[in-house]
Amino acid sequence: MEKSILITGGARSGKSTLAERLALRPTGRAVYIATAEAYDAEMEARIAEHRARRGPEWHNLAAPLDLVGALEASDGGDPRLVDCLTLWLTNLMLGGHDWRVEADRLVVALSRQQAPVLFVTNEVGAGIVPENRLAREFRDAAGWLNQSVAGACEAVFLCVAGYPIKVKPNEHSF
């Protein structure tokens, strides 16, 4: 198994399910690092739904902001699954943090990890340009973050209708 994997895709493309399956492969146990914060009932329902799908083989951590801290605290054992980078970015931006600085810290921390790390993230830039300026800034930031983490990961997959397309490495890299 690669030591660091990024799984990206659109909404409901099966990213989390694939990531969970991969994360459990080495030892049958894994650490789930949730970046979600329940701002409203809709988000609460999503979190509950995700948690219900996972069983006792998962150790759950919450890291809405301090993702680097959660990775360092959980290193040395089972694989870690970070779900997801776009919610982490949302939390950073809403909290007034500099996401570029945090993204750089994440990339540096990733290079120090012993146990595998899997990241789930979202494709948000393949629709029409949003009219809302904040939405445009968010989709730009999400694109940069995905590129940055993809560059630091050994493998990258794009998930479509529940199935992965290998993006990195592939025979067309240039």
Next chain:
Amino acid sequence: MEKSILITGGARSGKSTLAERLALRPTGRAVYIATAEAYDAEMEARIAEHRARRGPEWHNLAAPLDLVGALEASDGGDPRLVDCLTLWLTNLMLGGHDWRVEADRLVVALSRQQAPVLFVTNEVGAGIVPENRLAREFRDAAGWLNQSVAGACEAVFLCVAGYPIKVKPNEHSF
């Protein structure tokens, strides 16, 4: 030819053209199962445009809701092309039907088909999260439906700028 194929992609990515070419390959004839209903002039123009591209080698059926019935009524001969799943989902949701029940019925019906079936569907989840709650529910439902039908199909393609990327099966399945 695979007995069941899902072709997904963004708007105007060439999905229907590819699906039509594939559907005609075995016998030079095929059944077109349209799920579209013309609610307004814009939709009417789209339907007319699609129909104009197809010739007399097509037998046309309309199935805005009863897709399972149309598949069963047309089985045993030429390939069937269902265009498209996202409009079928729209019709189900607008009509107050339980799309999960209908999706399960579709998957069961698919396993009983003798003649090939091709489905066209849309990628709608790779843009920014919609502000409109109904739009969010629709894109979640579309993602689930695509995963569900993809899981039941022998082959899945993602269409980009008129060209297909094979998503299932591929060497990276896990």
Next chain:
Amino acid sequence: MEKSILITGGARSGKSTLAERLALRPTGRAVYIATAEAYDAEMEARIAEHRARRGPEWHNLAAPLDLVGALEASDGGDPRLVDCLTLWLTNLMLGGHDWRVEADRLVVALSRQQAPVLFVTNEVGAGIVPENRLAREFRDAAGWLNQSVAGACEAVFLCVAGYPIKVKPNEHSF
């Protein structure tokens, strides 16, 4: 190197960076054909950012409308990079030009080029259907334009998180 390449992808998916790297490969020099027009400060910042990334090995041309003229004027030497087709389409539509006629002229002109041409374009059709009619027309037009140019190019890549997936040619073409 292929004589004509289309690189598509979502916002901030690394398309321009990849296209620039490819364009410089043959001779270490290239022509940058910018289609952007700075309508506002946000767009000006984007143009400045792109230009700052490029060095003196680039010869810069502006072609907000007359892309065919720019290709013909720059032919016979270094590779040309057109960045990007979706902004060119925007300019054509805003200026009241017939983009279909211009797209056909582009495809014809492309077949006459001696030096390589790389096009950058955007995936804009994989989000939810826009409520705004003009936005729907634009995303349809962008999809048609991408298909049209992809059909005329020797190679097509989809860019995801900074990495290319080869779309054309691939072993699944049909």
